[in-house]
Amino acid sequence: MTERVLDEQLDQKLLLNYYKKMLELRLFELKVQELYRNARLPGFVHLYVGEEAVAVGVCSNLEPADLVFSTHRGHGHALAKGVPAGVVLAELWGKTTGSSGGRGGSMHMYAPEYGFMGTNGIVGAPIPLATGGALSAKLRKKGQVVVSFFGEGAVNSGSFHEAVNLGSVWNLPVVYVCENNLYATEMAFKRATKNTSVASRAAAYGMTGVEVDGQDVMAVHAAAKAAILRAREDNGPTLIECKTYRYVGHHEGDPGTDYRTRDEVQQWKQNDPVKRARKLLSELGESDSKLAAADLEIEQLIDQAVDFADKGVEPSADSVAEHVF
Secondary structure (H helix, E strand, O other): OHHHHHHOOOOHHHHHHHHHHHHHHHHHHHHHHHHHHOOOOOOOOOOOOOOHHHHHHHHOOOOOOOEEEOOOOOHHHHHHOOOOHHHHHHHHOOOOOOOOOOOOOOOOOOEHHHOEOOOOOOOOOHHHHHHHHHHHHHHHOOOOOEEEEEEHHHOOOHHHHHHHHHHHHOOOOEEEEEEEOOEEOOEEHHHHOOOOOOHHHHHHHOOEEEEEEOOOHHHHHHHHHHHHHHHHOOOOOEEEEEEOOOOOOOOOOOOOOOOOOHHHHHHHHOOOHHHHHHHHHHHOOOOHHHHHHHHHHHHHHHHHHHHHHHHOOOOOHHHOOOOOO
């Protein structure tokens, strides 16, 4: 791997930044898991543990004005797009200091000032929404690129087929990113469809399809860079399939053991994206002290996020009718 990356003239500082961002996503989700299990967070959460390289690899190529439409498993997308960890956690905590004033929670969290157009509890829904956002961007000639994240469980839905068809025929500046973690809740992808190659479906719509190792942040970065450039230069959309895996259950409360084996989970953990990036940094000559300093920096960032969110206040009862049609 070292030779491949060096051949691409990898900026070691860039990789360190990606490592730190992935670590932020990982430690954030583990903290959310801890708080949720201690009954300190309301609502429902779907954690992103194991998939960090996808969000970071894609969003590292985006400009502040570019837009991201997310899924029910969207904390990592929000953080990777630049929403501060404290603001995300405050939203999960139901505090007024959250991105949606504590009213959206995990699956309805918006931060448009960061180009984050919301998590979404409906499978497949971000795909047509992102396509509409891309049409708007094209008509307004703002030079924006739009990214839609979705899981493999969405690709047999009508929303996927209708949206990517329009994205292609209208030559829209949109990148469709499928996070293929093999399971839609408890349904194995291979049981739900005969063609398990999501990337191959792009051909039916006359667009570029790319399959990439979703545990390799640099591979995701490279694929997303090409797709985003293609979109920005008015050369149409791309479908990127990122092969990835969630280590945890579908949601907190699901042990994730009834429909997959422990051996399978452990095999995927051997290809952990965060550890993989840290190992590569060591191979490239990054000192242990600098890596330890990076770890400490992110640990402190998460502690500060918890402090910020914990000190926030809940919406008052007097505001119950606000933002309601």
